[in-house]
Amino acid sequence: MAAASVMQPPAAAWQELHRICPVRWPKVSVRTDHTRHIAHLMVTPATVRPVCLWLFGEAGYHFATLVAEEFDGTWHLTYVFYDPASHGWAYVELRQPLAQTSVISIGDTVHAADWHERETEDLFGLRFEGHPKLGEFVLHENWPEGINPMRKQFDARAPFAHHQQKTVWEPPTIVEAPGAFIMPIGPVYSDFAESAHFVIETTGEDMLRVLPRFFYKYRGVEKIAEGQTTERVLLLAERFSGSSAFAHGFAFCRAMESLCETGVPPRARVLRSVFAELERLRHHVAVIAGICASTGLAVAQAQGASLEEDLLRLTAQVCGHRYLFGVLKPGGLTLAPDARCLDLLRERAHALNLRLEKLYAGLRYSSSFLDRLEDVGLIRAEVVKAFGLVGPVARASGGAADLRKLFRYGAYEQVDFAVPTETQGDGYARLRILFQEAAQSAAIIERLLDDVPDGPVCAEVIPRAGAALGFAEAPLGATFHWLRLDAAERVQRYRISTPSFRNWHAFRVAVEHFSFQDFPIVLATFGLSNAECDR
Amino acid sequence: MFNWFYTGLKAGIRTTPYPKKADMAPGISPGRPRATRLDAQVAEALTMRCPTGALIKHQGGVDVDYRHCVHCARCRRNTGTQVMDWSQDYDWGVLSAHAERAGHRFRDIFGRSLHIRFLDAGACGACMSEARQLNNPYYNIHRLGFFITPTPRDADILLVAGPVTDAMRIPLQKTYAAMPEPKRVVAMGVCALSGGVFGPSFISAGGVADVIPVDVLVPGCPPPPLAILHGLLLAVERTMPSRLTTHAAETEA
Incomplete structure (x- = not known):
């Protein structure tokens, strides 16, 4: 790092990686996909660590996800990175025989990959050499060692009877102070x-x-998706995290569309972004109501909860479901709301936003409320970088990455908006971010509805074999869905990387050394979902 | 602080008239398909379209099994001219066979004051969100003598959502065991009824009844707040039950 900061670091845009990487590492070959803006870096077991560390530490790439696959009798490991400067992707791809179950760990430097490695070790049995803490992560102590449910030979459908095992979990303790x-x-x-x-x-x-x-709620979504039709997996994508169902369904559909090179009709593109913002608005209002509840501010909580219910009812009126289930399908949408419906949405979104502004004004001048949030649950900018935090939690600590802005997917290229950022990194900064983002979502809805193109809402998707990544900015931050289809149009691998999984990782850092009564407040200002984390 | 007091007063009363009167506010329920008379060919096509196998074809049309219906609306949208009828109701609660056998006189004991412990056994968050809405000013279950309690020791009703994941099996059993008798269990959401889209599988049970006895079932994905309220009222025998599968299936079968 020191040497790199003295010299001007080379421009490491995704288009340039095919020139840079083979010079630095002769065994690394690079293939560039110009339509999807991806540089595929084929690495060897010896070069995976230096390449990843260089991308993250010097080239300024962000870590997106780690995808492990047992495919064609070999391990396929794909470390997905994206570059916020050149708006492109770097897939670091490692292949090795199934018999070789050890991989070198990158989690000590790319700390965002730490939990990904632990999860992969637990579910696939791949050992990450040099990782300080492997074992018992997703699967708790009563799960027998050496049985890895994500391996192909493991049957997902049959009940796995292991409850006879009598095991006791003793939490490891560190603090040795008197009276601890x-x-x-x-x-x-x-x-x-x-x-x-x-x-x-x-x-x-x-x-x-x-x-x-965590992982009390592990439902093995990635495993039970295998061998299913995409129709059925869409149900899983929408339903594994109900509070951000549309965002995850959206990412899944985008993976399908990227794989099958489907163009989404303009009307569906706009409406999808409208619905995604409607979900973000409702989600943030729910988190705000939760923060008010955690501090015991009853009237503000009632106001927030009423707003949430109003938004749920509005969503049901426009989309036929209070949580936007069943609205999406690969290629577009399942429903075409009429002009009257969209006018209602526009009008109500505006009115609800005014009520939200009033709530914000009330909270900003409630000193007893602010005392509970200010300087509590601090996340510093270095933590955002090291843990690769995403979403409102990151943006309250100076991290501004927002996939809507970076990749301008869907209809986000048509609207101009600034990503709100705060630098204090405390509970109050997170509350401010939530309010600003909610207001912005309402504004985006209004602007997009000004000009909704006519036409169909769904294009036909012609499935094909292969793998692709879909991504979306969920209410809690970036989500990445990796989808591999086989020739029979069945899902072979479905990998979901969620913002809650990412941000729970750093919750410990935020809450330690504060006092007990701060715990529920920090929990509420993070606003994370266990269903989304555990899958 | 006075400002909040004034804001609260100014907000007025928003509470639903349910259960005294039906609440027909738009968006209060996602609705669900109901038994529909259809041509044999259409009935066949719609039954095939259902991704969870919730539609049952018979001679005159199609019936619905609410243990599996996740109201994905595939039988309603983009299917042609004939579609499933859609009901916008929400009184969906059903008594289980176990509850009918047990025959506690719950109404006499808990008709006026009932304490509810909520338990998340692997739910996606939508069920929990809908259950949480019961405390908001629109539904305000306190007016009916229902209270949410943080401890099973004080609880009369266990409200469970989710398919019951492997790691939640023991916490669920322990919570149930910690509740004093008499007690009832309300399973809410399709996952808690049948495993839903997740179970049964290697890591999920096929619903709450696989682990502890269940008295009231509330179908829906997720059930809207008034459906949960209907289930709770049903648990204390203050309302009439709905059905898990639609009528025509019974006459045909």
């Missing part, structure tokens, strides 16, 4: 909370160490 004890929270806790477990080590007031334990 463990405060366990979950997996069943609070009034309405998603199942997750937090082990909090403390000597009384401050949370000295927080060990979150």
